[in-house]
Amino acid sequence: MQNHAYRSRQLALPLAAVFAAIILAAGTLFGFAGAANAQQTTASSDRIWQDLKGDVFGDRAILVDSGVVRIEAPKRAQDAAIVPVDIYIDLAKTPDGIKSVTLIIDVNPAPVAATFQIGKDAGVTHLSTRVRVNDYSYLRAIAETQGGELHMAQTFVKASGGCSAPAVKNQDEAMATMGQMKLRQFPPQETMTKVQELQLMIRHPNNSGLQRNPLTQYFIPAHFVQKLSISQADRPILSMEGGISISEDPNFRFDFKAHGNGEIQVEAIDTDGKVFRNQWPLEAAGL
Amino acid sequence: MPIDRVRRKLVSGFACTAVSAAMLPCCLGRAALAAAGGVEFKVRNVADGVFALQGVDELMSAANQGAISNLGVVVGTDAVAVIDSGGSLIEANALLAAIGKITAMPVRYLINTHMHPDHIFGNAAFQEIGATIVGHHNLPRALEARGAFYLQSFRQQIGDALMKGVEIIPPTLLVDDRLQLDLGGRMLELRAWKAAHTDNDLTVFDSATRTLFAGDLVFVGSLPTLDGSLLGWLRQMDALATIGAARVVPGHGPVPADWPEALTAERRYFEVLARDIRKAIADGMPLSEAVKTAGASERGKWRLFDEYNERNATAAFAELEWE
Numbered sequence: 001m002q003n004h005a006y007r008s009r010q011l012a013l014p015l016a017a018v019f020a021a022i023i024l025a026a027g028t029l030f031g032f033a034g035a036a037n038a039q040q041t042t043a044s045s046d047r048i049w050q051d052l053k054g055d056v057f058g059d060r061a062i063l064v065d066s067g068v069v070r071i072e073a074p075k076r077a078q079d080a081a082i083v084p085v086d087i088y089i090d091l092a093k094t095p096d097g098i099k100s101v102t103l104i105i106d107v108n109p110a111p112v113a114a115t116f117q118i119g120k121d122a123g124v125t126h127l128s129t130r131v132r133v134n135d136y137s138y139l140r141a142i143a144e145t146q147g148g149e150l151h152m153a154q155t156f157v158k159a160s161g162g163c164s165a166p167a168v169k170n171q172d173e174a175m176a177t178m179g180q181m182k183l184r185q186f187p188p189q190e191t192m193t194k195v196q197e198l199q200l201m202i203r204h205p206n207n208s209g210l211q212r213n214p215l216t217q218y219f220i221p222a223h224f225v226q227k228l229s230i231s232q233a234d235r236p237i238l239s240m241e242g243g244i245s246i247s248e249d250p251n252f253r254f255d256f257k258a259h260g261n262g263e264i265q266v267e268a269i270d271t272d273g274k275v276f277r278n279q280w281p282l283e284a285a286g287l
Numbered sequence: 288m289p290i291d292r293v294r295r296k297l298v299s300g301f302a303c304t305a306v307s308a309a310m311l312p313c314c315l316g317r318a319a320l321a322a323a324g325g326v327e328f329k330v331r332n333v334a335d336g337v338f339a340l341q342g343v344d345e346l347m348s349a350a351n352q353g354a355i356s357n358l359g360v361v362v363g364t365d366a367v368a369v370i371d372s373g374g375s376l377i378e379a380n381a382l383l384a385a386i387g388k389i390t391a392m393p394v395r396y397l398i399n400t401h402m403h404p405d406h407i408f409g410n411a412a413f414q415e416i417g418a419t420i421v422g423h424h425n426l427p428r429a430l431e432a433r434g435a436f437y438l439q440s441f442r443q444q445i446g447d448a449l450m451k452g453v454e455i456i457p458p459t460l461l462v463d464d465r466l467q468l469d470l471g472g473r474m475l476e477l478r479a480w481k482a483a484h485t486d487n488d489l490t491v492f493d494s495a496t497r498t499l500f501a502g503d504l505v506f507v508g509s510l511p512t513l514d515g516s517l518l519g520w521l522r523q524m525d526a527l528a529t530i531g532a533a534r535v536v537p538g539h540g541p542v543p544a545d546w547p548e549a550l551t552a553e554r555r556y557f558e559v560l561a562r563d564i565r566k567a568i569a570d571g572m573p574l575s576e577a578v579k580t581a582g583a584s585e586r587g588k589w590r591l592f593d594e595y596n597e598r599n600a601t602a603a604f605a606e607l608e609w610e
Contacts, residue, residue, distance in 0.1 A: 078601045135440075
């Protein structure tokens with residue numbers, strides 16, 4: 001059973017669609033024999049992507065390494081449950097900005113980790129979050145420009161196997177504190193600018209539901225934050241759909257350009273339909 | 288078998304031959320194993336009726352046959368309890384063979400101290416002989432979430448041959464808080480802890496000899512790994528230290544070790560790690576940067592530091608950000 005790869009052929013939108021779309025692929029996709037071989041696994045990760053991309057983006061052209069988008073993650077992930085990933089947008093190369101960024105983890109059971117919509121004029125150039133990675137895999141960021149072009153960057157991550165499993169570390173604590181939020185506001189790095197950084201943290205087990213109980217073979221029920229919107233003065237900064245491979249206690253750090261002094265509002269909805277809301281006054285940007 | 292006879296019968300050491308599918312039937316029969324080649328498993332007598340198999344300070348591999356954690360054996364007048372089943376069936380069967388040389392008493396209990404593969408991959412060997420598997424009340428849930436991943440990732444790490452017959456087998460006798468097991472002439476006191484090394488840590492105290500089997504709540508010499516809660520571990524260390532043990536069998540490191548001195552270095556490491564991570568968080572440093580330097584002053588003081596420190600720092604950062 002453990003040699004089977006499961007993957008979704010769709011964006012992780014409605015949960016039912018995710019499960020309906022899970023496909024049990026043959027274990028031969030993965031180089032399971034012997035110690036993981038980076039070369040083989042790079043190739044097998046790429047094969048998964050080649051099969052997957054049409055399902056996610058149709059037959060649209062995807063420009064690779066054009067410089068519009070960049071992705072960074074550790075070459076060797078230390079903890080498979082918490083792999084930091086940074087996505088950078090170069091506004092100089094895309095003057096009209098970016099509409100959305102889709103984060104893909106080829107080998108995960110549901111490869112579309114999350115799709116982020118970026119608010120017009122929000123000025124987001126850097127987004128960092130943490131994801132679960134099940135195996136050696138490419139992480140890909142596909143950015144869609146306002147003009148509808150797709151640009152992709154990728155980085156290969158050797159997810160540490162061993163006993164660092166992509167699972168919740170302290171399940172009781174995760175359930176007891178679910179829905180708590182914390183917002184950190186970092187002042188602008190340079191004076192005379194309104195670009196500042198925010199870090200939003202949400203307590204949630206964010207269980208992908210794609211682990212199988214080895215005894216019963218049943219999937220453990222999914223329970224994750226599948227919709228998130230962050231706005232300031234009622235203008236959207238960043239929203240997320242999907243989120244199936246985002247680490248427990250979802251954590252997002254990003255820069256943005258404040259408009260006026262309106263408060264920052266957050267709404268999150270999980271797969272059980274629970275809604276979590278919070279708001280914070282905007283801390284004075286260094287003017 | 289009287290305990291003093293057991294004590295005199297020190298098991299010197301034996302070996303299991305190289306991994307081979309053809310050899311497995313002989314291992315399963317608990318027969319004495321051939322000593323040609325392979326890994327030697329030394330079971331030593333640490334107190335009256337108390338034995339331990341010391342693991343090597345390495346990652347699990349085909350070469351060490353998964354034997355990286357310390358396993359324990361307590362012999363009563365009626366029955367035997369084994370603490371942890373090891374990282375492979377080969378290791379588990381080698382341990383059972385060694386027990387067969389020590390005593391004719393049946394192995395009635397296998398106690399799993401927590402969820403990690405080096406402590407539970409040999410469970411099938413104990414189920415096979417009808418032992419009751421005992422664990423923390425959170426252990427079945429933890430194995431449900433991780434079992435399939437462990438089987439997959441360790442197949443990559445240690446190879447098909449050593450994974451042969453390995454199954455994820457959860458405990459059937461669960462410890463909510465405390466539980467006593469009567470082995471005849473001696474009581475084992477089991478205690479379930481709140482999240483620390485994992486969220487399913489269990490300790491075993493043999494009241495007859497005051498020997499504490501600490502599982503991975505105690506690492507000596509080999510870097511502790513964090514897969515539960517750093518704050519929980521630090522918070523419970525005082526309670527752990529008050530256990531009136533004469534000696535400890537740590538989850539990893541020399542067997543036995545002095546008690547409670549065995550906790551000193553581990554506590555220092557976690558305090559250093561927490562201090563470094565808290566400073567990074569206060570400075571607004573992102574996780575990906577902070578983990579590169581946190582705990583660095585402890586390098587050189589631990590085996591497997593480079594294998595595990597960054598991982599510990601990653602987990603610690605994600606936890607301490609919520610303070």
